[in-house]
Amino acid sequence: MKKLGFIVLLIIIMIPSVFATAEREAASGYEVAMITDIGDIDDKSFNQGTWEGVEKFAMDNDLTHKYYKPTEKTTDAYVAAIDLAIQGGAKIIVTPGFLFEPAIFRAQDLYPDTSFILIDGFPQDGTYTEFRIESNVYSIFYAEQESGFLAGYAAVKDGYTKLGFMGGMAVPAVVRFGYGFVQGAEYAAQEMGIDAVILKYTYTGNFDATPENQALAASWFGGGTEVIFAAGGKVGNSVMAAAEANNGKVIGVDVDQSAESTSVISSAMKQLGISVYLGLEEYYAGNFKGGVSEVLDVTVDAVGLPMGNSKFNSFSQADYDEIFNMLVNDTAGVKSGIIGDGGMGGPDSAEALPVEIVSVTVVQ
Amino acid sequence: MSSIFFLIQQTMFFSIPLLVVALGGMFSERSGIVNIALEGIMIMGAFASIFVINGLQDFIQGQGLLLIAILVALASGMVFSLLHAYASVNMRANQVISGTALNMFAPAFATFIARTVQGVKEIGFTNTFRIESVPMLGKIPLLGPMFFQNTYITTFIGIIILVAAWFTLFKTRFGLRLRSCGENPQAADSVGINVSKIRYAGVLISGALAGLGGLIFVVPTSTSFNATVSGYGFLALAVLIFGQWNPKRIFLSAFFFGLMKTISATYSGIPFLQDLSISKDIYKMIPYIATLIVLAISSRNSQAPKAVGVPYDKGTR
Known part of the structure; x- marks a missing residue:
């Protein structure tokens, strides 16, 4: 009886994961990656808006994409998540939120071959004393x-x-x-x-x-x-x-x-999805706005x-x-x-x- | 006057879930099982019942749907607490660790299932349960606006549960047995009481009530359920200890907590509180300072059940 119950439980646990792996096996690496900020991918707000842009672009252009959730809300965990994304084959990583500022500050030197889109932030050293943006980072602010x-x-x-x-x-x-x-x-x-x-x-x-x-x-x-x-x-x-x-x-x-x-x-509103989409489009068209920080406002319909x-x-x-x-x-x-x-x-x-x-x- | 009515109405939204969950905790602890899984059980109860509301709201609305949700919350809380009962009674596991495991499991489970089924973690619902004014009773001067306007049927269910809990605990044979298992299970066993059964019953009742508490917590507070009850399960534990494991005192402390929290949250919208020209910081501190003072006065004679947290071992008889 105990064994039977255990087997039933195992099956219940495994059914959804079987579907999940079936989806994932489609590709070996993930070119376009996003790291989530506080909150989840489906927060009907910041993360979700960003992800929709990533997803739409990837779907339209038939690219592999994936999001990563940091284990905790620290710069180290953010950098670790970025590292994980790069191990997973990411060429461009989208990071929403000003909490990513110090993480990108470090990552832009650690991974010069990878490009980053930083939303709502400008790379800084964590104490707001040193601000520096390298040519592989595009920073977006909204008005x-x-x-x-x-x-x-x-x-x-x-x-x-x-x-x-x-x-x-x-x-x-x-x-x-x-x-x-x-x-x-x-x-x-x-x-x-x-x-x-x-x-x-x-x-x-x-x-x-x-x-x-x-x-x-x-x-x-x-x-x-x-x-x-x-x-x-x-x-x-x-x-x-x-x-x-x-x-x-x-x-x-x-x-x-x-x-x-x-x-x-x-x-x-702020049009997170649209601007992420545009940023990715520019990257793949070969004119990535690396080293640029800009404020998106009414003139580009971003708010x-x-x-x-x-x-x-x-x-x-x-x-x-x-x-x-x-x-x-x-x-x-x-x-x-x-x-x-x-x-x-x-x-x-x-x-x-x-x-x-x-x-x-x-x-x- | 309307501010006072408003304060009392809002206090209910804080107090009733605390009351119901703390009463649940009382049944478990009075039987000898520590139940810090209240938070997790609340999440499970809220998750299951809001899920049902979400699925059925196109077909039925209003109090009928809420009653169905209440039954679902009771049942799901009870089923979930079975895990705790099995670990603590049959396996004689450390009850704190078992409870912690449930607390960690519940939000993850709710998130996972919600995403698997509907794609997103958040489960939305339309609130069709609010009672603008209870027929007849709402028109009573003074008492009407205080207790019978802008309310939910769950408020009255909470009060009924309070009375029933008091009656069960002190006026029935089952209540006596339950209390004896929490005080001295060896003695209870020696006169033929099945300690395991009674403890199972205690934990299951606490599961049912905590599950219901989760539903009562979410409905007036939000327009969606997001796999969290913001630590109110732990606050209910505090209310339980503050209330000395006694229904009447739990009632008083739940309302005390509720009122203090309401005042600190709403002073900015209530004219007479603003006119008192008390610093804003004081209002923010009220719940904590008041708790400290009351605890300092009342904690001299703590009445925790003596055998709470100790797995029952027949060999120690």
């Missing part, structure tokens, strides 16, 4: 502040005057989303001549769906906040849960999150709102196109006037942003 700006602008234009911002951890990309949101709301308020816009602003310190995050969002909605911009991975799911129970609205982040909840009115899936009351596609074109052409210095984050010469706290109509309350 998250412009995406946040569009979200804040659209929200105020759509008639909301009590806003909230709930970021995850205060990492540079999240801060840029938040600062842009505040300034976008200010810009719309000035344009419309509104007297006052109230904006509650916080970083939850995590990227998880927890009762704490849900309770915080619920208390804001209960206290009159109409729409919360949730820029923190799974924090957004807690905000959506709170919004559904309190008739609130949510603006999602990174990717189009309209499918996750009916409370999502729009999402401040923006998914208007097709947005649920605004009055803010229309035409309104969106107008502000978007103003940003693209930098009309009246709108785009260049947006303050990114503390590291880019901006203030350390959102309360110190130069806004007049929007009153920002930072909640710690």
Whole structure:
């Protein structure tokens, strides 16, 4: 009886792995590799967006591809994962997240024959004293502040005057989303001549769906906040849960999150997949932007709102196109006037942003 | 006034899962088996039940679906805890290690199965279970908005479980036997009680309740299940110890934890708390400081079951 149970258990365990190996045996090496950051490949956010770009390019061009998950969140583990990917035949490795900065700093010298696409980061030695980029690294930043700006602008234009911002951890990309949101709301308020816009602003310190995050969002909605911009991975799911129970609205982040909840009115996106795709395309066409670090913004359509899936009351596609074109052409210095984050010469706290109509309350 | 109602409603979302899971832990520990696998069992219960909700929500919604999910959560938690019972009772394994193994296994299992079946780890669900206002009861002044508006049927199930747990433990023959196996299994065995059976029962009840706790935890908190319950299983263990393995005290400590956590999470949205002009840091510290103080006062007479954690060996009779 015991033996039989054991055999049944073994079979149950082995069935899925048989399928898995069948898939893997198709190729001997993996040319295009990605190393995941905190969170999983299917996080419906950062990693997934990047992976979709890798996958699409590899499928279109019939290349072998694979992702690797570091054993832990340390530079050593990241370098080990990079090494593993290279052992596995990787020619180009995509690494999403600023946590990879020190790992790429080391890897660019260790593996000069391999190319790297580093998203949201610039190679540095781990202490922010030495910055250096070699010809085998292409570093991509996004102008998250412009995406946040569009979200804040659209929200105020759509008639909301009590806003909230709930970021995850205060990492540079999240801060840029938040600062842009505040300034976008200010810009719309000035344009419309509104007297006052109230904006509650916080970083939850995590990227998880927890009762704490849900309770915080619920208390804001209960206290009159109409729409919360949730820029923190799974924090957004807690905000959506709170919004559904309190008739609130949510603006999602990174990717189009309209499918996750009916409370999502729009999402401040950055087109991870598209830019990874373009980066890979350039590599295989022989004009890899090695040694280059660039910020992708509205001018290359790298950030923006998914208007097709947005649920605004009055803010229309035409309104969106107008502000978007103003940003693209930098009309009246709108785009260049947006303050990114503390590291880019901006203030350390959102309360110190130069806004007049929007009153920002930072909640710690 | 509405802020107070809001505080109480939110406190329920924190307290009820803690209460149910801690009561589960109580049944196990009162029978003599340490159960630190509560976290893992919560994950399994939530995983199985949310999976069922995800599969069935196109066909049925609302309370009917939630009741099905509750049954699934109870059953899956119970099945999963069988592993712990087998290791601790039959194999006389170290109960802490067995529990740790389950805690490590559960999220990995949930992730693996979810990916194998649906491609992604995250299991989404649509929340159709919230009760805006309970018919009749919701209209009672004061009590209505506090307990019968913006609530879930699981809140009341939690309270029923509390009463049932108290009754079972102190007013039934089974309860007496359960307690005796946790205090002195040798003596219990000598009067003809089957210690293995009772301990199995204790662990299975704890598994069922922890599984249910996992479901209750996830439903109001998120719009998807992501193979984690954010350490609430361990917090429930703290509530159990804080509550001195006694249903009434567990109830009080679950609500104490819940209220403190709610205050620290929501003070920024509640006008009268903001008007008190207390530093933000104080609010953040409240749950921890209050716990320290209460523990310092109450921990002098710890009432842990005497035989908890010791595998029963007939030879020691």
